[in-house]
Amino acid sequence: MIVAGLERGLSPLAQDDLGRLLLIRHFEHALLRLFAEGLLSGTTHTCLGQEYVPVALTPLLREDDFTFSNHRGHGHFLARYGDEAGGLLAEIMGRQGALCGGVGGSQHVYHRNFMSTGVQGESLPVATGMALRLRRTGGGALVCAYVGDGTWGEGAVYEALNLAALWRVPLLVVVENNGIAQSTPTANAMAGTIAGRAAAFGIPYRRIHSIDVNAVRAELAAPVAAVREGFPLVVELVTHRVGPHSKGDDTRGPGELARVRENDWYERYAAAFPRQFTAADESARRHVAALVAEVSARPPAPWTAT
Numbered sequence: 001m002i003v004a005g006l007e008r009g010l011s012p013l014a015q016d017d018l019g020r021l022l023l024i025r026h027f028e029h030a031l032l033r034l035f036a037e038g039l040l041s042g043t044t045h046t047c048l049g050q051e052y053v054p055v056a057l058t059p060l061l062r063e064d065d066f067t068f069s070n071h072r073g074h075g076h077f078l079a080r081y082g083d084e085a086g087g088l089l090a091e092i093m094g095r096q097g098a099l100c101g102g103v104g105g106s107q108h109v110y111h112r113n114f115m116s117t118g119v120q121g122e123s124l125p126v127a128t129g130m131a132l133r134l135r136r137t138g139g140g141a142l143v144c145a146y147v148g149d150g151t152w153g154e155g156a157v158y159e160a161l162n163l164a165a166l167w168r169v170p171l172l173v174v175v176e177n178n179g180i181a182q183s184t185p186t187a188n189a190m191a192g193t194i195a196g197r198a199a200a201f202g203i204p205y206r207r208i209h210s211i212d213v214n215a216v217r218a219e220l221a222a223p224v225a226a227v228r229e230g231f232p233l234v235v236e237l238v239t240h241r242v243g244p245h246s247k248g249d250d251t252r253g254p255g256e257l258a259r260v261r262e263n264d265w266y267e268r269y270a271a272a273f274p275r276q277f278t279a280a281d282e283s284a285r286r287h288v289a290a291l292v293a294e295v296s297a298r299p300p301a302p303w304t305a306t
Contacts, residue, residue, distance in 0.1 A: 009272070010211075010212050010268060010269060010272045010273075011212055011214045011215065012273060012276075013213060013214070013269065013273070013276070015276075015280070017055055017056075017213050018269070018276065018277070018280045019082075019280060019283075019284065020051075020055045020058070020078065020079055020082055021051050021052060021055050021213070021265070021266075021269075022280055022281055022283075022284035023078055023082055023085065023284050023287065023288065024047065024051040024054075024055070024074065024075040024078045024079065025048065025051055025266055025284070026284050026285050026287075026288040027074060027078060027085060027089070027288055027291075028046035028047060028048050028051075028074060028075070029046075029048075029288075030089075030288050030289075030291075030292050031044050031046060031074070031092065031106075032044075032046060034093070034292070039093065039296070040092060040093060040106075041094060041105070042105045042106060042107075043106065043107070044092065044106040044107075045071045045072045045106070045107070046072070046074065047072045047073075047074060047075040047076075047241075048241070048242040049178070049239065049240045049241050049242030049260065049263075049264055049265070049266075050072070050075065050176050050178065050239045050240070050241060051075045051079075051265070052211055052213050052216070052239075052265045053075075053146075053174065053176055053216070053237050053239060054075050054076045054078075054079035054080070054146075055075075055079050055213055056213045056214075056216035056217045056220070057079070057144065057174065057216075057217070057220065057224075058079045058080055059217065060217065060220060060221060060224045060225075061080065061142075061144060062140075062141060063113075064113070064139065064141040065113065065141050065142050065143070065144060066113045066114075066115070066127070066130050066134075066141070066142075066143045066144070067080060067113060067114045067115070067143075067144050067145075067146070068115050068116070068123040068124070068126065068127040068130075068143060068144070068145040068146065069109075069114065069115065069116035069117075069123070069146050070116060070117065070118070070120070070123060070146055070147060070148065070151070071106075071107045071116075071117075071118040071120075072148070072176075073107070073109070073116040073146065074088065074106070076114070076116070076146055077109060077111075077114055077116070080114065081111070081112065081114065084099070084111070085288075085291060086291055086294065086295055087099040087111070088109070089291060089292065089295045090102070090295050090298060090301070091104055091105065091106075091109060092105060092106045093295055093296070094300055094301050095295050095296075095298040095299070095300060095301055096298045096299050096300070096301055096302075097295075097298060098301050099111040101301055101302070101303060102300075102301030102302075102303060103301075103303060120148075120150060120151050120153075120154055121147070121151050121153075121154030121155075121156045121157050122156065123145055123147075124145055124147060124151075124156060124157050124160040124161075124173070125156050125159065125160040127143045127145035127160070127171060128143075128160040128161075128163055128164045128167075128169060128171055130143050131143040131164065131169035131170050131171040131232075132163075132167055132169045134169075134170055135167070135168070135169050135170055135230055140170075140228040140229075141170070141228070142170035142171065142172055142224075142227050142228050143169075143170065143171050143172065144172045144174060145171065145172065145173050145174065146174045146176060147173060147174070147175055147176070148175070148176055148177070148178065149175065149176075149177040149178065149190065149194070150189070151175075152190055152194065152197065153189060153190065158197070161173075161197070161198075161201045161203060161232070161234075162201055164201075164203070164232040165201040165202055165203050165231075165232060168230045168231050168232075169230070169231075169232060170227050170228055170229075170230055170231075170232070171227070171232040171233075172224060172227050172232070172233050172235065173232065173233065173234045173235065174235050174237065175194055175234065175235065175236040175237065176237055176239050177194065177236050177237065177238050177239060178239050178240055178241035194207075194234065194236045195207060195236070197234075198234040203231075203232050203233065203234050204223065204226075204231070204232075204233050204234070205233070205234045205235075205236070206219065206220065206223055206233070206234075206235045206236070207235075207236045207237075207238070208220075208235065208236070208237050208238070209238045211239075211263065211265045211268065216237070220235060223235070240260045240263045240264065241260070242260055242261060242264050242266075
């Protein structure tokens with residue numbers, strides 16, 4: 001087990017990385033506003049506070065790699081396919097030009113090499129099967145599967161890890177551990193550790209506390225490259241969910257929410273690099289506002305008009 005310590009400072013961000021971070025942040029805020037205005041159907045779960053995880057990982061992924069996401073997956077998609085943010089928004093709003101015709105909504109997206117599901121633990125067995133296919137076809141592609149700390153209560157996760165290790169498949173399991181599963185603190189629901197679970201299957205494991213995009217990427221570059229050689233890896237990132245579980249259902253007290261916000265990458269990068277951050281933040285706000293206006297003006301997706 002290798003543990004990366006908490007950073008004392010933040011390294012300067014490349015403009016592309018900052019742009020991705022801010023696109024995801026303002027996209028998620030826009031969804032919460034649209035839901036409050038009654039313009040979204042179903043539900044939606046934002047990744048506020050966790051945006052840096054997929055942004056750090058994306059440059060380590062190849063075009064032929066697959067991403068398996070979960071109910072909190074907008075950031076996972078936008079970090080890889082930010083130029084298709086309009087299609088994702090149209091999918092969530094049920095408008096024409098939607099990635100999946102508007103039938104998948106916020107949680108169930110299948111587009112290019114990206115698949116998400118709202119069912120906890122369901123994606124990992126499928127990701128393992130895809131990784132087995134990639135191993136057999138060669139070429140060095142891998143599968144990146146995002147799960148949360150709450151997912152470790154599902155038996156399918158352990159069946160998948162067992163086979164992933166047994167078959168030596170190129171599977172990268174990224175655990176976004178925000179310390180709470182919907183409204184249940186992880187400490188109240190999970191005995192032992194994620195490290196111990198990975199060790200039980202003989203799977204290499206890394207644990208990272210840092211919110212520095214460059215530090216996270218540097219820490220994972222070599223281990224992710226090793227996954228391509230044919231053995232899974234579990235990476236646990238200790239992160240913070242700034243927003244509610246879904247729309248407005250946050251059960252955490254004021255003290256806990258204050259602690260979470262103190263660790264928010266958004267506030268910390270804004271304070272560390274004010275000039276670069278302010279300009280990029282304003283640009284992202286304008287971009288997302290224009291995106292919302294354009295998609296909102298589109299006709300409904302065909303299935304919603306019947």
